[in-house]
Amino acid sequence: MNKFDHVVTRFAPSPTGLLHGGNYRTAVFSYLFARRTGGKFILRIEDTDKARSKKEYEDNILESLQWLGLEHDAFFRQSERLPRHAIALERLIASGHAYLSKEAAKDGSGAERELVRFRNPKKVVTFRDLVKGDITIDTSDLGDFVIARTMDEPLFHLAVVVDDAEMGVTHIVRGEDHIANTPRQILLYEALGFPIPSYAHLPLVLDASRQKLSKRRGAQPLTYYRDLGYLPEALLNFLALTGWNPGTEKEIFTRDELREVFELARVQTSPGIFNPEKLEWINKEHMKRLSEDERLSHMRAHLPDAIRALPEFSEERFARVARELFERITHFGAITELAGAHELDFYFAMPELDATQLIWKKLREEPDGGVGKTREHLEKVLPLLTELPEASWSDPEALKAAVWPYADANGRGDVLWPLRYALSSKERSPDPFQLAFIFGKTGSIARIERAIASLHA
RNA sequence: GGCCCUAUCGUCUAACGGUUAGGACAGCGCCCUUUCACGGCGUAAAUCCGGGUUCGAUUCCCGGUGGGGUCACCA
Numbered sequence: 001m002n003k004f005d006h007v008v009t010r011f012a013p014s015p016t017g018l019l020h021g022g023n024y025r026t027a028v029f030s031y032l033f034a035r036r037t038g039g040k041f042i043l044r045i046e047d048t049d050k051a052r053s054k055k056e057y058e059d060n061i062l063e064s065l066q067w068l069g070l071e072h073d074a075f076f077r078q079s080e081r082l083p084r085h086a087i088a089l090e091r092l093i094a095s096g097h098a099y100l101s102k103e104a105a106k107d108g109s110g111a112e113r114e115l116v117r118f119r120n121p122k123k124v125v126t127f128r129d130l131v132k133g134d135i136t137i138d139t140s141d142l143g144d145f146v147i148a149r150t151m152d153e154p155l156f157h158l159a160v161v162v163d164d165a166e167m168g169v170t171h172i173v174r175g176e177d178h179i180a181n182t183p184r185q186i187l188l189y190e191a192l193g194f195p196i197p198s199y200a201h202l203p204l205v206l207d208a209s210r211q212k213l214s215k216r217r218g219a220q221p222l223t224y225y226r227d228l229g230y231l232p233e234a235l236l237n238f239l240a241l242t243g244w245n246p247g248t249e250k251e252i253f254t255r256d257e258l259r260e261v262f263e264l265a266r267v268q269t270s271p272g273i274f275n276p277e278k279l280e281w282i283n284k285e286h287m288k289r290l291s292e293d294e295r296l297s298h299m300r301a302h303l304p305d306a307i308r309a310l311p312e313f314s315e316e317r318f319a320r321v322a323r324e325l326f327e328r329i330t331h332f333g334a335i336t337e338l339a340g341a342h343e344l345d346f347y348f349a350m351p352e353l354d355a356t357q358l359i360w361k362k363l364r365e366e367p368d369g370g371v372g373k374t375r376e377h378l379e380k381v382l383p384l385l386t387e388l389p390e391a392s393w394s395d396p397e398a399l400k401a402a403v404w405p406y407a408d409a410n411g412r413g414d415v416l417w418p419l420r421y422a423l424s425s426k427e428r429s430p431d432p433f434q435l436a437f438i439f440g441k442t443g444s445i446a447r448i449e450r451a452i453a454s455l456h457a
Numbered sequence: 458g459g460c461c462c463u464a465u466c467g468u469c470u471a472a473c474g475g476u477u478a479g480g481a482c483a484g485c486g487c488c489c490u491u492u493c494a495c496g497g498c499g500u501a502a503a504u505c506c507g508g509g510u511u512c513g514a515u516u517c518c519c520g521g522u523g524g525g526g527u528c529a530c531c532a
Contacts, residue, residue: 012532013532014531014532016531016532046532048531048532049531049532051531052531052532103530105530106529106530113530115530129462132461132462132463135461135462136461137460137461138460141459141460141528142528145529146529146530148530149530153530155529155530155531155532156529156531156532157532159532160532175526176461176462176463176525176526176527177525177526177527178526178527178532179461179462179526179527180460180461180526180527180528181527181532201462203462203463203525203526204525204526206524206525208468210524210525211525212525212526241469241470242469243469245469245470245471247471248471248480249471249479249480249481251469251480251481251482268469268470269462269463269464270462270463270464270524270525271462271463271524271525271526272468272469272470273468273469275468275469275482275483277468277482277483278468278469278481278482278483279482280482281481281482281483282482324494325494326495327494327495327496328493328494328495360491407491411491412490412491413491413492414491415491416491416492417491417492418491419491420491420492421491421492424492426492426493427492427493428492428493428494429492429493429494430492430493430494431490431491431492431493432491
């Protein structure tokens with residue numbers, strides 16, 4: 001596609017914390033660009049900061065990337081490449097591009113150390129950025145920057161340049177917070193005689209207060225969304241869409257589709273805000289594309305044991321409940337939340353019944369508070385249901401057909417509200433026919449009889 | 458503050474000199490309806506400001522303003 005035969009991109013996170021969506025958005029673009037161009041995608045853990053790097057963070061990065069489906073073609077740990085960095089350092093010193101400098105250590109110990117500084121040629125560097133266009137920066141005021149603490153403690157700029165060059169990285173796709181670093185690194189490429197790669201600096205992802213996404217201000221690690229039951233393809237879709245668009249009105253993409261249509265040329269030049277509501281919507285759209293079985297197994301995975309312990313719990317009933325619940329959630333973890341708020345208990349255990357709530361509000365103005373009519377309706381509806389053949393109980397529509405004429409003739413609200421409330425004991429719930437279907441003949445009749453009895457008291 | 462990047466509905470964005478400035482999310486309204494949810498339909502909402510260039514600027518140029526980033530012996 002340009003001076004390089006094959007595209008090689010990389011994602012180079014440092015394992016010093018849990019990475020959030022903004023970080024992974026960079027990985028997504030880098031990965032998508034590589035796949036789109038038939039190139040390679042390298043994962044390199046930048047763990048040269050021994051003090052702050054932790055294995056658990058590296059594990060989290062690996063897990064998150066795998067979850068998103070961003071498989072890499074090669075894996076490196078920067079710490080394992082120290083010998084290569086040392087060789088480059090020696091070359092730089094030998095060629096006069098770098099020098100040893102005895103300076104007081106900055107750790108406050110007062111001790112003196114020998115640092116390696118780069119001899120800055122102090123020139124104006126211009127590079128063509130694939131998303132931003134030409135960027136010109138005067139490196140004069142950067143001074144002779146430090147490239148290593150000691151010969152075997154290389155610092156960021158040196159390590160990155162040596163690794164990228166030796167790994168054959170052709171396109172550096174990273175956040176625009178690296179723009180200021182680019183001229184320094186280009187200077188190093190030149191001093192080392194390496195071919196300079198292409199750059200694509202992505203606009204940052206901001207939070208609701210227009211600040212760079214950060215853990216400190218509440219940005220969540222990617223695994224947070226995984227644990228809440230968001231679909232990986234939805235996250236990928238959402239991440240790809242913040243700061244990029246296909247130029248069409250299509251918004252829902254599978255991983256394969258993204259790999260087909262992604263292009264750096266359509267990446268936005270200005271920062272975008274992380275929009276959780278859009279993520280909800282995209283996730284729901286992906287949920288809708290799941291099969292009945294897939295939906296059910298996701299929901300099972302998020303169902304707490306406390307629900308399974310309820311007296312009337314059975315997998316068959318849960319399958320019926322799940323179909324209703326699906327309409328009401330935008331991520332599968334909502335099942336856990338609903339269960340925790342005891343919103344699901346009534347599906348699997350006979351709940352407390354509030355007899356006054358049984359009466360449709362418009363009937364409460366009657367002299368007897370509507371008790372008589374409500375009881376009469378329930379007593380009339382009950383036999384309509386009990387006399388139904390067994391087969392009808394496996395079809396909510398059949399149940400509806402049995403009750404509807406009576407409800408229609410006697411006031412739908414007057415009849416259906418108490419029927420629904422008798423079954424659910426909740427002001428808001430699915431309709432009575434769905435509920436009767438869920439509870440089955442025995443469960444439904446027991447609930448209705450109990451409601452009738454409560455109106456005699 | 459210096460330097461760099463940037464600017465279309467609240468948000469994500471389309472438009473690559475000529476459009477009634479389009480779509481999506483969120484909002485609001487209506488319909489469906491026993492409640493909730495789903496669904497359907499509809500509605501409101503934007504080119505930061507000032508100069509140029511041009512027959513004509515959302516679009517190109519300059520300035521201002523706003524926003525963001527960055528100024529380590531972190532990455």
